[in-house]
Amino acid sequence: MVVVFLSLIVVIWVASFFKIFFRATSISRATILDDGKKNVMFVIAHPDDESMFFSPTINYFTSTACNLHILCFSTGNADGMGSIRDQELHRACAVLKVPLQQLKILDHPNLQDGFGQLWSHDLLTEIIEEEVTNHYIHTIITFDNYGVSGHCNHRDVHRGVLKFLQTNSGRNVKAWELVSLNIFRKYCGPVDIWLSILSAKRHPSKVIIINKQPWKSFKAMAQHLSQWVWFRKLFVLFSSYTYVNTLDRINPESNELL
Numbered sequence: 001m002v003v004v005f006l007s008l009i010v011v012i013w014v015a016s017f018f019k020i021f022f023r024a025t026s027i028s029r030a031t032i033l034d035d036g037k038k039n040v041m042f043v044i045a046h047p048d049d050e051s052m053f054f055s056p057t058i059n060y061f062t063s064t065a066c067n068l069h070i071l072c073f074s075t076g077n078a079d080g081m082g083s084i085r086d087q088e089l090h091r092a093c094a095v096l097k098v099p100l101q102q103l104k105i106l107d108h109p110n111l112q113d114g115f116g117q118l119w120s121h122d123l124l125t126e127i128i129e130e131e132v133t134n135h136y137i138h139t140i141i142t143f144d145n146y147g148v149s150g151h152c153n154h155r156d157v158h159r160g161v162l163k164f165l166q167t168n169s170g171r172n173v174k175a176w177e178l179v180s181l182n183i184f185r186k187y188c189g190p191v192d193i194w195l196s197i198l199s200a201k202r203h204p205s206k207v208i209i210i211n212k213q214p215w216k217s218f219k220a221m222a223q224h225l226s227q228w229v230w231f232r233k234l235f236v237l238f239s240s241y242t243y244v245n246t247l248d249r250i251n252p253e254s255n256e257l258l
């Protein structure tokens with residue numbers, strides 16, 4: 001019985017990789033980009049968020065010749081390794097083909113990495129507003145209200161973006177959130193592409209992006225050497241965020257005012 005079960009898992013994994021490498025088409029019922037508008041900004045909390053969670057979307061945008069920016073709100077200094085992690089994010093961006101001059105990493109005294117560090121939504125909004133203006137950003141990609149792992153910094157970043165949208169409705173900036181998955185889907189690796197496709201059929205407003213280059217995500221994450229310990233290697237292998245992202249449009253009007 002165990003052998004049959006394990007064989008079934010292997011067959012499903014192989015079929016999933018086949019889908020990724022040979023038949024991957026991202027299911028986009030809604031359009032992320034308006035025609036001619038290609039300045040996209042990822043808003044994240046820590047170095048490694050981009051590689052661990054958003055790499056399918058980053059790879060998709062780089063393959064469509066978008067002009068990518070990353071705004072990272074902290075150096076990830078919770079363990080005193082902020083300056084090292086800053087450099088690691090630069091190396092990961094080189095792998096992901098995000099221009100280094102379009103990467104901004106903040107080291108603000110009121111926006112430090114860590115559980116229990118509450119980040120002011122007003123301050124986040126102010127910084128996002130400045131970056132959007134300076135770089136003519138029209139599309140923002142960020143965490144959803146749960147923030148994949150429930151980390152308070154991820155959740156604050158989402159609220160900062162939401163508040164920016166609520167206070168800048170005249171700017172016509174669109175924002176998309178990375179949908180947090182339940183624990184089963186989070187760790188079922190490439191198999192989640194089938195579940196994501198099924199889920200998109202039920203929720204046509206969501207966009208599914210399949211990562212055609214998962215090895216690039218591994219390579220990008222491996223640049224974060226200070227974080228590249230055995231359990232994170234396993235995480236990247238088994239995490240569905242390495243293989244597929246589900247994005248949902250953030251609607252500022254359907255959220256309560258912050």
Ligand SMILES: [Zn+2]
Binds near residue numbers: 046049151154
């Ligand atoms: Zn993080």
